[in-house]
Amino acid sequence: MYTQGLDQAGSKPRRRDGLETDAQLAAFQARIDADEKIEAKDWMPEAYRRTLVRQISQHAHSEIIGMQPEGNWLTRAPTLRRKAILLAKVQDEAGHGLYLYSAAETLGVSRDQMVRDLLDGKAKYSSIFNYPTLTWADIGAIGWLVDGAAIMNQIPLCRCSFGPYARAMVRVCKEESFHQRQGYEIMLTLVRGNAKQKAMAQDAINRWWWPSLMMFGPNDEDSPHSAQSMKWKIKRFSNDALRQKFIDATVPQAEFLGLKMPDDKLEFDEQTGHYRFGEINWQEFYDVLAGNGPCNRQRMATRQQAQADGAWVREAASVYAEKQAARNAA
Amino acid sequence: MTTHSDVEQARLTYALRLGDNALVLGQRLIELVAHHPELEEELANANISLDFIGQARLFYSCAGELEGRGRTEDDFAFLRDDGEFQNLLLLELPNGHFGDTIVRQVLFDSFYVLQLEALVSCTDAGIAEIAARAIKEVRYHLRHVSQWLIRLGDGTDESHARVSQSLLDLWRYTGEMFSGDLVDDCLRDACNGPDLARIQEQWHDNVSALLKEATLDMPEDGWMISGGRQGVHTEHMGFLIAQLQHEQRACPGASW
Numbered sequence: 061m062y063t064q065g066l067d068q069a070g071s072k073p074r075r076r077d078g079l080e081t082d083a084q085l086a087a088f089q090a091r092i093d094a095d096e097k098i099e100a101k102d103w104m105p106e107a108y109r110r111t112l113v114r115q116i117s118q119h120a121h122s123e124i125i126g127m128q129p130e131g132n133w134l135t136r137a138p139t140l141r142r143k144a145i146l147l148a149k150v151q152d153e154a155g156h157g158l159y160l161y162s163a164a165e166t167l168g169v170s171r172d173q174m175v176r177d178l179l180d181g182k183a184k185y186s187s188i189f190n191y192p193t194l195t196w197a198d199i200g201a202i203g204w205l206v207d208g209a210a211i212m213n214q215i216p217l218c219r220c221s222f223g224p225y226a227r228a229m230v231r232v233c234k235e236e237s238f239h240q241r242q243g244y245e246i247m248l249t250l251v252r253g254n255a256k257q258k259a260m261a262q263d264a265i266n267r268w269w270w271p272s273l274m275m276f277g278p279n280d281e282d283s284p285h286s287a288q289s290m291k292w293k294i295k296r297f298s299n300d301a302l303r304q305k306f307i308d309a310t311v312p313q314a315e316f317l318g319l320k321m322p323d324d325k326l327e328f329d330e331q332t333g334h335y336r337f338g339e340i341n342w343q344e345f346y347d348v349l350a351g352n353g354p355c356n357r358q359r360m361a362t363r364q365q366a367q368a369d370g371a372w373v374r375e376a377a378s379v380y381a382e383k384q385a386a387r388n389a390a
Numbered sequence: 391m392t393t394h395s396d397v398e399q400a401r402l403t404y405a406l407r408l409g410d411n412a413l414v415l416g417q418r419l420i421e422l423v424a425h426h427p428e429l430e431e432e433l434a435n436a437n438i439s440l441d442f443i444g445q446a447r448l449f450y451s452c453a454g455e456l457e458g459r460g461r462t463e464d465d466f467a468f469l470r471d472d473g474e475f476q477n478l479l480l481l482e483l484p485n486g487h488f489g490d491t492i493v494r495q496v497l498f499d500s501f502y503v504l505q506l507e508a509l510v511s512c513t514d515a516g517i518a519e520i521a522a523r524a525i526k527e528v529r530y531h532l533r534h535v536s537q538w539l540i541r542l543g544d545g546t547d548e549s550h551a552r553v554s555q556s557l558l559d560l561w562r563y564t565g566e567m568f569s570g571d572l573v574d575d576c577l578r579d580a581c582n583g584p585d586l587a588r589i590q591e592q593w594h595d596n597v598s599a600l601l602k603e604a605t606l607d608m609p610e611d612g613w614m615i616s617g618g619r620q621g622v623h624t625e626h627m628g629f630l631i632a633q634l635q636h637e638q639r640a641c642p643g644a645s646w
Binding site for chain 1: 413417420421423424425426427428429430432433436437439440443444446447450463464467468487488489540541542544545546548549552633634636637638641643644645646
């Protein structure tokens with residue numbers, strides 16, 4: 061999964077006066093321009109480090125929160141095969157969270173701190189997971205559209221200038237690609253099924269199409285930090301370019317399924333070779349980002365509850381470890 | 391006298407019971423997905439549930455072949471009523487807190503490992519083959535949950551008190567594992583299946599050693615509840631099955 065709005069939160073990182081010389085900054089940029097990978101122990105501007113910590117940790121949080129909407133259908137998956145596949149997918153997401161947190165840790169922030177920031181509401185995660193999964197078809201739509209959008213975003217991240225993030229993305233992308241195909245296969249099975257199943261598939265697209273488009277973040281003119289990220293080669297393509305690429309790839313897939321995107325203005329433009337599409341409801345996007353989506357509170361409450369329920373377990377494990385250490389020392 | 395068809399029926403019922411145990415426990419563990427406080431445990435739980443769902447699929451497919459009426463794994467999982475499931479009652483109990491889940495898993499896996507070990511040399515090739523595969527998974531599960539039990543038992547006063555209570559609460563469900571019926575007898579006598587009396591002894595020794603390491607007292611064997619083999623379940627089972635079968639029941643005959 062992908063976290064959109066990466067350049068939304070947080071104050072703009074400032075240059076560390078006196079600690080970062082123009083020569084250092086120029087040398088760093090030269091390395092970026094030469095397509096060198098920046099590794100964890102290399103010198104980097106504070107703003108670069110902070111941007112990456114924010115982006116990678118938001119990405120990790122998105123994987124973890126993203127387990128909830130899909131987990132909502134694990135107990136009700138319609139066949140044992142589907143149940144096993146969905147379970148493996150949700151497990152993959154936990155795994156993605158784990159190596160993304162590890163990638164962020166190479167930048168000097170602990171996983172505990174990142175998790176605390178999430179639980180305290182300081183850190184963001186992808187807004188898409190604040191929408192509810194109401195039917196089984198939503199599991200198909202998430203795989204196809206949400207993971208599809210994630211792949212569009214993440215393939216370029218495999219070439220991101222920061223080595224640990226880029227390498228984590230290579231593996232994540234392979235798994236996301238499988239997730240996307242399983243989502244599409246669920247949709248294909250539904251549209252080949254009975255009338256109720258077809259209606260379920262259409263309803264899912266009606267609800268997930270626009271939020272998927274929002275995953276690419278605001279329009280380029282409203283995305284102030286993008287230029288710096290592009291210069292640092294953290295970001296390779298603009299929000300609008302990726303969104304267009306996603307739409308161009310996805311609309312024919314919907315046509316193959318016999319489903320209609322909920323956009324009357326959607327139309328292929330012969331001249332440009334791209335689809336034209338209607339206006340995205342950016343008010344909804346900013347509302348959900350601000351905490352006013354259907355499931356924001358529920359998602360956070362679930363995570364906070366899990367954390368609270370686990371307190372006595374973590375305490376027991378650490379006390380046991382201390383006892384063991386004392387026994388071994390004796 | 392045990393006839394050929396009695397043996398056939400026993401093998402079928404036995405395979406179904408193995409499938410039911412795996413599915414019902416897997417279903418319970420799945421409820422915990424996305425609710426773990428630690429990522430590593432989240433991954434472990436998903437792994438363990440996935441193994442159980444996989445085992446259920448294999449045992450149900452095996453049952454389908456033994457029955458020979460064309461029923462699939464999904465027919466057994468989704469189109470039988472709760473009274474037709476013959477899992478152990480222990481496995482359908484709600485997850486409770488982390489300690490309850492761990493104790494349930496320790497008590498069952500300690501039995502299941504021994505049951506599978508015995509089944510590896512069962513003369514029913516289908517069941518033996520699945521057992522040989524499942525045992526590798528369940529040995530790992532047992533190791534994992536045993537490590538947790540030791541930490542909770544020998545951790546803080548609170549964790550010790552909590553798991554001690556879990557043990558007392560769940561102990562009464564353990565007798566059912568060893569109180570076999572004609573199906574168990576038939577599989578033992580005609581197919582070299584597990585000898586429950588022997589398994590009970592080993593289970594008792596193994597669990598006792600583990601509890602000792604976890605600084606926990608082994609509860610007394612008192613009154614034991616049973617009914618799973620007869621399809622007489624706890625009040626919790628109906629809800630578990632209702633969720634499990636939701637889609638299949640809402641859209642009868644649909645392909646998924």
